[in-house]
Amino acid sequence: MTYTDYATGEPVVDTKAPKGPINERWDKRRFEAKLVNPANRRKHTVIVVGTGLAGGSAGATLAEQGYHVVQFCYQDSPRRAHSIAAQGGINAAKNYRNDGDSIHRLFYDTVKGGDFRARESNVHRLAQISVEIIDQCVAQGVPFAREYGGLLDTRSFGGVQVSRTFYARGQTGQQLLLGAYQALSRQIAAGNIEMHPRTEMLDLIVVDGRARGIVARDLVTGRIDTYFADAVVLASGGYGNVFYLSTNAMNSNATAIWRAHRRGAYFANPCFTQIHPTCIPRTGEHQSKLTLMSESLRNDGRIWVPKAKGDDRPPNEIPEDERDYYLERIYPSFGNLVPRDIASRAAKNVCDEGRGVGPGGQGVYLDFADAIERMGRGAVEAKYGNLFDMYQRITDEDPYRVPMRIYPAVHYTMGGLWVDYDLQTTIPGLFAIGEANFSDHGANRLGASALMQGLADGYFVLPATINDYLARNPHEEPVDAGHPVVREVLAETEDRLNLLLSVDGDRTPDSFHREVGELMWEFCGMARTDSGLRKALERIPQIREEFWRRVKVPGTGEEFNQSLEKANRVVDYLELAELMCLDALHRGESCGGHFREESQTPDGEAERKDEEFAYAAAWEFNGTGEAPTLHKEDLVFEYVHPTQRSYA
Amino acid sequence: MARTVWDSTLGKKTVMAVSGLIMLLYLVVHMIGNLKIFFGAGEFDHYAHWLRTVGEPFMHYEWTLWLVRIVLVAAVVAHAVSAYQLSRRDIRARPSKYVHKRPRASYATRTMRWGGVILGLFIVWHILDLTTGTVHPGFRPGHPYQNVVDTFSTWYGNVIYIVAMLALGLHVRHGFWSAAQTLGAGSRTRDRALKTVADVLALLLTAGFIAVPVGVMTGVVS
């Protein structure tokens, strides 16, 4: 049986989302949830993996509630989680502008933006909570941008028609994360959180069908240890680094969620990847990561390529009538402001035609000449100065004089561990929050919604729902290091690392990562085809086999060893990549960030097939290289009725 | 509370700033007094005598002077002790140097520590020379004008004094501005003004003090 011969198992059903009017469901769920007596909370230990917006806020809040929290991050400080790099802003349905925004509109926009592949109940709850997040962050001292009257400023973002995005210059993620980090720090100082920085989760401990702990490695000493708890929360972020080049941090990885998947948690919609249109193009083979330029640049910049193929004149020498402002041409009403997926794909198309610019022809111009003429250089500088500086630093080109070059890059993964309304995975006691879960963004995430979801999950949703699990599931017997299951998981982890160290081949871990990343970018990137995905599915097991034969990891496991860390992460990418391709192959429709060339309208737009694919695909692991089992969660749209998106 | 203040880096810095400012104030007065030497022995010696009778009849002879001396000694000791302790802490905080060295900060900033030591030694010599006369052959109590002329008639007297006054200028230049920062008096809008005041103070003090040996050397004062 080959990997693509997957079986379809029992559908997954979200048993936690209450019935009834959508705006009452969250209240109802909170009321129905059992509570843990405050005096007993201290006796419950909760493990939280990751300290980004979701993990940081969850750890702080659970500790405030009185739980004993044991928290982990691979960085040297919880303050460095990659949420810190988010630039644009955070959405909230405050309607401070009186411009017609409401919870329902944010809910509607998110479901529609996600191309009708998200769960309505979750998205509505997200929109409801969005307003509380802003209150919470302001109380913590997050220095949001303000107007002269002292009230909060907002801007419109990502082509949305209302101004609901709160921001702190181009560093909103940083400021929100520091707010959560500070709340976390307060709890660490109070002794309510046991913080383990530079410690990476390597496996999940499941005893009697319930998540009871993790195996983690101290990255400084190399010591592998087991940690036990009554519940485990994964807030380890997305898996965009499967592509090698992405806007993720270098060490962001999929190990925590992949290991949980291997232990029984279903992985939902793995192929839903967001490719952000405005990133700085790569400059050569040495490129280690890609840098995002805020989407807001498209508000004033005009995107174009030369009309002629292989036109290598400098941009300023190409006359106006020989330029193709292709977004304005194809989408006259939205122009340069079309959603991310559409802008990305259009850039890929013109580059595939041979009209791309810059090294390797992998880029398009984002031109501010008209904006500078219209608004004046000063106004452009005030609005985008820091982005222009960043661009100039990286490319050594002055965007005030020469058009920027941009190209799409992997940015966010909408897929992740399948969770129910309580954010619980299919393993009881294992929760997944933030980008690590799949729940709220469907097939495409709107700008400024990632921060909103991370904080909603961490500050408000999980701390309410985890009570119910802990209250209903008293653990009869404690688990300790002597438990046979624990010993087995620990031994497996040690064996895996020892095997990596013993291969002693002739290729670096990075070279394999790059190879699988390039394969994924080509066949499971912006446009996917049946034949391409099959090619990738054929190649991935070969790379995996070669990896275990030829990888070279220097040093030992009993020391600070960054090559070993990297190699272990690549092991998981090499398995996850396969599942992503299979998911992309099985979903024979185009939706959001998932574009199947076979499924497009006559004018080249993504065509959804709701009769066949209006479900979330949750995959069950059956073994490395073994066909997984597909479980479908049917998506029911009671409030927002699916329509084909049109931006022409 | 006093204990916590003294134990804190910022507390010791505050002590340094306040004691430094007290000494600076004294130096300005001292420098102005010194300039009387250009108006002849009569005026200068009279001024020196007056210093001992300030505050009479409320104060007894030399009481005021001793009060000033006590405050000054306290300031010097506080300044030196906190400087010593802070320096030790600083050196402990950065035990290993960079292999790749490069010049850092301004001259005035880098010379604060050794400049301070030089000034400390100078004060000792200066008192032994012109107050007690211990190291001053032919010292005549009550005749400061002549004693000053004697000191600056020797080459070493001039060298010691002028070197110390240059060190003083550098010390005051960074010290005054630093004290303002330590006491939280600096601000973005005030920074230029503070730096200018520091420069002017440093220059005036150095020039004013050095004027005396120069006057003796050139024969203007004899």
Next chain:
Amino acid sequence: MKLTLRVWRQKNADADGAMSTYEVDGISPDMSFLEMLDTLNEELILHGEDPVAFDHDCREGICGACSLVINGDAHGPERTTTCQLHMRSFEDGDTIDIEPWRASAFPVIKDLVVDRSAFDRIIQAGGYITAPTGAAPEAHATPVPKPDADFAFEHAECIGCGACVAACPNGAAMLFTSAKINHLNVLPQGAPERETRVLDMVAQMDEEGFGGCTLTGECATACPKGIPLMSITGMNKEWLRATRKVSKR
């Protein structure tokens, strides 16, 4: 480009370290400094040598993980983080010295990696506003004048990289500590803990073994985020104010 690198190598916290010399060739001026080190490490691994350990993560200049002293300058010759420094800032044939942050409060873990957890403990001592989740009033209940909000933001930009400590001849953490104090103390939300925050954070800073400030200004020159030296003045002011107020209680 062809370069000679002299890199601090130290097996672990207890081992002695020394500078080792490496030649790298085929370096593109478009590479970031860390990509240049990646190139070196790939070669070292293939030659069976231990690659150079260095901290890095986001490579966008915001996480604050990267931390190299390059030719005596924290983060190298440009005012940015090491990850945003590009090889075009160097000449073909250059010899480049690469060292870890040096301060007794930042002990070396391996090669160029140091332990900066002292910064976390300074924040834990009071670098927060006590606002448990759920207790927050409506965001617009307390307007914040725009100049105050901007002032807070300017100081909140600190990425906690530690360049200020590395550059300071006294190994002082004043700029780091003051940035957080200024950020929180200017906001109305931060007012109730204004005094305890500054007193506790400064005490923790001393406790960690950081040096004192002699206002050399090296920290502000090295800061990739442009936290101004005047930030320290603001902290001093807050500290004196808090000392007076608390002594009256």
